[in-house]
Amino acid sequence: MTVATPDRAVHNPFCTRHVRPGRIPALDGAGREIDLARVLARLAEIDGSVAIVGPHGSGKTTLLGHLADVLEAEGRCAARVRIGRIGDAVALLAALAQARRGGVICVDSWERLGPIWTHVIRWCAFVARTRLLVTAHGAGPLPTLWECRPTLSVLGAIVARLPCADTGMPPIGEAEVQRAFRDASGNIREALFLLYDAFEARARAVRDATA
Amino acid sequence: MTAYEGANGTARPAMPRVGMQFDRADRVYPPEHCLVGRYEVEGVQHESVRALERSVLWYTEGKGEEDLSVHHFERLDHEPLRAGDFPSGTITVRLPASPLSYEGVIVKIRWCVRIRLFFASGRDFVSEHVFDLGDIAPAPGTVERLT
Amino acid sequence: MRLPRFFGKKRGHRRTGSQAWGSFGEAVFYAALVMAGVCFAGLWITGSLGVGSDEAGLPWARWWLWLSSLLIPGALLAFGIAGLVRIVRGWGKSEERRAAAEGLANLIESMATPADAGRRFPGVPTCEDLVNSPGTILRYRLPIESPESWTLVGLGLFAVLWNAVLMVLAVGAGIDLLGGRVEWLLLAVIVPFLAVGVAGVVVFVRRLFLTTAVGTTQLEISAHPLLPGNSYDVLLAQSGSGTFQSLALTLEVEETASFRQGTDTRTERVIVWRELVKEWTHLQITPGVRFETHVTITIPDGAMHSFASEHNAVRWRVVVAGQPDRWPAFTRVFPLVVFPAAGPLHSGALPLAATGGVRR
Numbered sequence: 181m182t183v184a185t186p187d188r189a190v191h192n193p194f195c196t197r198h199v200r201p202g203r204i205p206a207l208d209g210a211g212r213e214i215d216l217a218r219v220l221a222r223l224a225e226i227d228g229s230v231a232i233v234g235p236h237g238s239g240k241t242t243l244l245g246h247l248a249d250v251l252e253a254e255g256r257c258a259a260r261v262r263i264g265r266i267g268d269a270v271a272l273l274a275a276l277a278q279a280r281r282g283g284v285i286c287v288d289s290w291e292r293l294g295p296i297w298t299h300v301i302r303w304c305a306f307v308a309r310t311r312l313l314v315t316a317h318g319a320g321p322l323p324t325l326w327e328c329r330p331t332l333s334v335l336g337a338i339v340a341r342l343p344c345a346d347t348g349m350p351p352i353g354e355a356e357v358q359r360a361f362r363d364a365s366g367n368i369r370e371a372l373f374l375l376y377d378a379f380e381a382r383a384r385a386v387r388d389a390t391a
Numbered sequence: 392m393t394a395y396e397g398a399n400g401t402a403r404p405a406m407p408r409v410g411m412q413f414d415r416a417d418r419v420y421p422p423e424h425c426l427v428g429r430y431e432v433e434g435v436q437h438e439s440v441r442a443l444e445r446s447v448l449w450y451t452e453g454k455g456e457e458d459l460s461v462h463h464f465e466r467l468d469h470e471p472l473r474a475g476d477f478p479s480g481t482i483t484v485r486l487p488a489s490p491l492s493y494e495g496v497i498v499k500i501r502w503c504v505r506i507r508l509f510f511a512s513g514r515d516f517v518s519e520h521v522f523d524l525g526d527i528a529p530a531p532g533t534v535e536r537l538t
Numbered sequence: 539m540r541l542p543r544f545f546g547k548k549r550g551h552r553r554t555g556s557q558a559w560g561s562f563g564e565a566v567f568y569a570a571l572v573m574a575g576v577c578f579a580g581l582w583i584t585g586s587l588g589v590g591s592d593e594a595g596l597p598w599a600r601w602w603l604w605l606s607s608l609l610i611p612g613a614l615l616a617f618g619i620a621g622l623v624r625i626v627r628g629w630g631k632s633e634e635r636r637a638a639a640e641g642l643a644n645l646i647e648s649m650a651t652p653a654d655a656g657r658r659f660p661g662v663p664t665c666e667d668l669v670n671s672p673g674t675i676l677r678y679r680l681p682i683e684s685p686e687s688w689t690l691v692g693l694g695l696f697a698v699l700w701n702a703v704l705m706v707l708a709v710g711a712g713i714d715l716l717g718g719r720v721e722w723l724l725l726a727v728i729v730p731f732l733a734v735g736v737a738g739v740v741v742f743v744r745r746l747f748l749t750t751a752v753g754t755t756q757l758e759i760s761a762h763p764l765l766p767g768n769s770y771d772v773l774l775a776q777s778g779s780g781t782f783q784s785l786a787l788t789l790e791v792e793e794t795a796s797f798r799q800g801t802d803t804r805t806e807r808v809i810v811w812r813e814l815v816k817e818w819t820h821l822q823i824t825p826g827v828r829f830e831t832h833v834t835i836t837i838p839d840g841a842m843h844s845f846a847s848e849h850n851a852v853r854w855r856v857v858v859a860g861q862p863d864r865w866p867a868f869t870r871v872f873p874l875v876v877f878p879a880a881g882p883l884h885s886g887a888l889p890l891a892a893t894g895g896v897r898r
Contacts, residue, residue, distance in 0.1 A: 189494065189501065189521060195452045196797055264803075270563025373806075376454055377533075380496060384532055422878060449661070451850045454806055455795025458847035460660065489878045490661030490845050496810050498793040498850045500661075525878065527842045530793070530810040537792070537807040 190349070190383040193342040194376035199369075204338050206243040209329040211337030214243060216250050219326055223247075223284075226323050229305055229312035231290065233319055234328030237369030240315040241288050243326060247313065248286040258283035258310065263292040272301055281309040290314035330368045332361050338368070339375070349383050408433045409506045409518035418522040422488040426522070428504050429481045435508075443467045444507040447484045449524075454497040462487055491525030496533050565625045571618030579615065663846040665763050665875035673758035676773050680757045680856070683871040690745055697738040704728070704735045748865060753778020753823065755858050755870045764854070766879040767839035772815075773832055774858065779825040781863040786817040787856065789835050791842070794851040811841075815856075843878040 197203070206214040223230060232240045251257035258279035261272050272293075275285055285305070290312075293301065302321075305312050314322065336357055344351050356378055357371075364370035414427040426447065432440075447463040463484045482504060493500040503521045510516070673679040711724050753776060760771040774787055791811040797804055816833045823829050835856065845852040854874040861867045 189499075189523075191452070195499075196454060197452055197457055200456075262798075265564065266567060267561060267563030267565075270566060373454060376497075381532070384529070387529070451847060453793075453795055453850065454797065456797045456849040458849050460847070462660075487660055488880075489659040489843060491843065491878055493842050493845070493852065495793050495842070495852065497795045497806055497808050498845075498852060500845065526840070528840055530791070530842070533808050533810060534790075534812045535809040537809065538805060 190380075190387065191343075191347055192376055192379050192383065193344045193347055194372050194379055198342050199338070199372050201241040202245045204242060204341060206239060206246045207334045207337050209331045209334065211331070211333035214246075214326075216246055219243075219247060220250060223313070223325055226325065229302060229314065229322050230325040231314050231316045231320065231322040232326045232328065233316050233324050235317060235330065235367070237364075237367035237371075238328035238330040239334065239368060240328050243328060244286055244288055244313065244315050251284050251286070251313075256282070256284050258285050260286045260288075262288040263290065265292070266294065266297065269293055269297045269301065273304060276301070276304050276308045276310055279308060279310040282311075284311045284313050287312055287314040290316050291320075330366045332358060335361050335368055335371050338372070347379075347383070349379070349386060352379060407435045407508060407516050407518075409508075409516075409520075411504060411506075411518075411520040413520075413522060415522075419526055420486055420522060420524055422486060422491065422525055424486055426484050426486055426504075427481065428483075428520070429479065430504075430506055430520075431479050432506075432508065435510075439511045440508050441468075441511045442509040443480070444505075444509070445480065445482050446505045446507075447482070447486070447502070448505060449490060449492075449500055449502045452499040452501055453495065486524055491527050492523040493527050494529035496530050561625055565622060568618045568621030568625065571614050572622065573618075575612070575614030575616075575618055579612070659843075659877060661845050661847060662877060663844055663875055668873065668875060669762050673773070676758035676760045676771060678759050678762050680759055680872040680874070682755070683855070683873055690742070690749055693738070693742040693745055697735070697742045700731075700738050701735045704731045707731060748868075752860065752862055752865055752868055755860075757856060757858070757872045759874075763844075763875040763877045764837050765877055766837045766841045766843070769834050769836040771832060772835050772856070773830065776821075776823065776829045776858075776860070778823050778862070780823065780865075782818070782821040782823065783861040783863060784817060784819050785821050785829075785858070785860045787815045787833060787858050789813045789815055790855050790857055792851075792853045792855060794853065796849045837876055840879075841876065844875045 206216070208214050232243055234240045245260075248257050248260050259275040261268060261275060263269075263272070272285070272287065279285060290298065302312065312322075313325070316322070336354070339352060339357055352375060356375065360371040360374040360378070361368075363374055410431045410433070412429045412431075420426055430445075444464070444466045446461050446465070448459060448461040450459040451457055463482075465482075467480075486502075490500050492502050501521050502524045503519045506518045506520075508516045508518075668680060669678050671679045671681060707724065707728050711721060711728060714721050714724070755777075756773075756775040758773040758775075764770060772787075776782075776785060789812070790809050793808050793810050795806050797806075815835055816831075818831075821829060837854075842852055844854055854876045856872040856874060858870045858872070859867065860869075
């Protein structure tokens with residue numbers, strides 16, 4: 181997509197438009213793009229439901245989204261569900277009822293269902309011969325498909341992919357990226373929000389100086 | 392822009408370009424006034440355009456989830472149009488009274504004309520052309536962060 | 539009738555669970571709680587479990603255990619009914635609007651896209667809830683964003699109900715003791731009940747003192763909605779007693795952005811403009827006599843209007859902040875709605891300073 185804007189608009193490359201899950205590729209701890217084919221091959225090796233684990237803001241939802249895209253293209257992704265409240269368990273049960281045998285249902289924020297519903301849903305998935313691919317913060321009863329590790333390299337790689345050059349503003353330097361990662365205690369999402377604030381403050385200062 | 396070879400040796404189609412000429416040079420429109428924009432599509436030599444959608448909408452940008460509202464929408468379906476036969480188009484829309492374009496700190500409101508091309512191959516291409524509705528000054532900056 | 543889809547398409551390939559089915563699922567859950575409560579209560583009351591029967595020598599024969607046991611179905615019923623009421627009230631509304639309503643803060647309606655159709659000012663919140671209360675001197679009385687009285691009522695109800703149950707248990711234990719029987723299980727139940735009951739009373743009394751000592755703040759305004767470039771008369775009325783080290787009235791613009799952060803929905807709020815309208819220091823308020831004063835607020839020319847969408851908002855508000863002697867500081871927020879200015883384009887700028895006068 182191309183965007184043409186009037187001069188006074190400042191597009192912050194760290195806005196949610198550019199950093200939301202799905203807009204940036206899934207990266208491993210070294211900041212390289214994850215080989216989705218390799219991950220899916222591992223998925224085929226493991227029986228039953230599996231989990232993508234990692235701390236807050238480590239890229240679990242991003243990886244889940246990309247895997248779901250590939251599974252959808254192959255016709256294997258039965259549904260994607262994001263758990264926001266306990267009522268979503270019913271939607272998940274409905275998805276299981278409608279899913280084909282061998283299909284995969286991608287579930288984000290699995291732990292929000294609580295211990296009772298997670299067991300119920302897992303049992304239903306087993307009966308329906310449908311697999312669950314979920315995101316969770318820690319290793320639980322489900323085998324781990326991938327562990328997301330938030331590192332400075334990941335943050336640097338994400339920043340390198342953002343349209344910073346299109347803004348006409350001085351780029352965000354390595355020192356700022358390091359400071360954001362440190363201040364966010366390794367939470368990539370938080371670090372991106374801190375970089376948003378830093379970029380916004382700088383852009384305003386430049387605009388006010390030139391006005 | 393020229394075509395280039397893809398990884399398997401086949402020619403990949405060139406990226407189309409959509410130029411937009413607004414009737415106001417500064418692209419700043421008063422509320423409830425008419426916007427007239429002329430668009431030109433170039434660089435589509437090897438594909439046929441199946442349909443075209445043109446819309447005028449606002450969206451939010453910033454630290455929140457993106458909200459969007461379409462003010463005007465048109466879809467033009469034609470028989471497959473060959474390269475060189477693509478019409479120049481003009482979009483004429485009466486703009487609403489609000490919301491006005493706004494350069495906030497964590498909330499920004501942008502208005503744009505969006506041209507979406509649909510190709511017979513199944514691809515689509517989107518070109519966005521931002522303009523200002525109203526002339527609101529940017530927010531000064533962060534005075535206090537509450538949360 | 540078309541059933542709602544299980545999954546709604548968001549952007550691209552992303553989907554999320556249908557809100558309708560989610561709400562239906564929650565309703566089923568709470569209805570199940572209500573049914574369970576009714577069943578348990580029915581079984582207990584009809585004696586199907588041998589309740590109240592001394593002959594069998596069952597533990598259920600003890601009246602206090604019987605009473606405590608009724609708390610379980612009672613809690614199920616209360617929780618289930620409350621949940622169903624919440625679902626019905628919030629059916630079809632966005633997550634943010636429901637959350638705001640539950641917090642008694644939804645005084646400004648958030649307009650979803652379909653409802654904007656046909657409105658003169660799409661994206662601008664309506665101000666019906668702000669103009670339905672006439673003032674005594676000026677035209678409108680502004681509602682407060684976070685009424686403390688509701689919190690006080692809630693705390694009071696909890697303290698009364700909890701301590702009522704505690705009293706019943708304590709009287710029963712006392713009667714047993716006088717009769718020479720020591721019910722250790724009952725005493726063990728009473729101890730944590732007592733701790734919570736005492737804490738509830740302490741919190742309520744403290745809040746009551748704070749509210750009555752500090753007094754209420756009322757704001758009236760000469761017109762609503764507001765327009766950029768215009769000035770408005772505001773009446774501030776502060777009741778209470780004692781001395782206020784300071785009392786300040788400010789006009790602010792707040793930006794709000796909500797986003798999903800993993801398993802949480804996070805809302806960020808930033809004040810992007812603030813003007814100190816008036817400040818009073820060493821203010822003496824006599825009990826029974828309100829401090830009343832008129833001030834003028836001006837919406838700067840070219841200022842942004844109020845805006846509300848599903849996840850983002852720009853809000854105007856008047857904030858009254860007070861620092862009473864011997865009591866904690868308080869902040870009371872009165873929301874305003876500013877409409878877009880009618881007429882041709884004009885260039886204007888919000889004042890750059892956070893405090894001070896308006897640059898005209």
